[in-house]
Amino acid sequence: MAKRIVLGGLAGGVVLFVWGAISHMVLPLGEVGIKVMPNEQPVIAAMRENLREPGFYFFPGGGHDMTLEQQQAWAEEDQRGPNGILIYHPTGSEPLSPTQLLTELLANIAAALVVAFLLGQAAGALAGYGAKVLFVALLGLLPGLDVDVSYWNWYGFPGDYTLAVIADHVIGWLVVGLVLAAIITRPAS
Numbered sequence: 607m608a609k610r611i612v613l614g615g616l617a618g619g620v621v622l623f624v625w626g627a628i629s630h631m632v633l634p635l636g637e638v639g640i641k642v643m644p645n646e647q648p649v650i651a652a653m654r655e656n657l658r659e660p661g662f663y664f665f666p667g668g669g670h671d672m673t674l675e676q677q678q679a680w681a682e683e684d685q686r687g688p689n690g691i692l693i694y695h696p697t698g699s700e701p702l703s704p705t706q707l708l709t710e711l712l713a714n715i716a717a718a719l720v721v722a723f724l725l726g727q728a729a730g731a732l733a734g735y736g737a738k739v740l741f742v743a744l745l746g747l748l749p750g751l752d753v754d755v756s757y758w759n760w761y762g763f764p765g766d767y768t769l770a771v772i773a774d775h776v777i778g779w780l781v782v783g784l785v786l787a788a789i790i791t792r793p794a795s
Contacts, residue, residue, distance in 0.1 A: 607790075614718070640752045653696075663692040718786075725786050
């Protein structure tokens with residue numbers, strides 16, 4: 607069974623990686639809810655002038671060590687707007703670099719190995735190929751419910767973006783489930 611789990615994890619990770627490429631580069635799923643900033647050059651110029659360090663920025667700024675008066679002022683400013691988050695890299699980066707692609711592939715393989723192990727543990731309780739595929743697809747719903755809904759709730763990620771990302775997770779793991787269900791069979795009794 608261990609060989610099947612490793613084989614399934616490797617195959618599933620590659621399939622998930624390919625699905626990610628298709629969903630983001632071929633289908634419109636990877637673009638749902640993402641907008642291009644109008645008149646972005648003045649905003650970029652202001653960021654170049656004022657933000658020197660890469661990071662994950664909240665605005666308006668606040669922190670856990672604020673006094674009650676500071677918390678009230680921050681809440682008023684947040685309500686007045688604008689507010690948001692910014693992932694910032696002042697020096698830029700190479701898009702779709704080999705390092706980024708390899709990191710994504712390795713992360714997909716690691717996730718698929720975990721799911722292959724879980725499916726191996728559950729295979730005896732799952733009646734048939736379809737039940738195993740459904741089991742894996744439902745595991746794909748977990749990051750959407752746990753992470754993506756939280757990003758929508760706390761950070762204001764767009765609702766259409768959130769739904770598209772959840773769909774992307776579920777479809778990706780459904781496809782992985784098709785592969786894993788064929789490789790991870792019920793243990794011999």
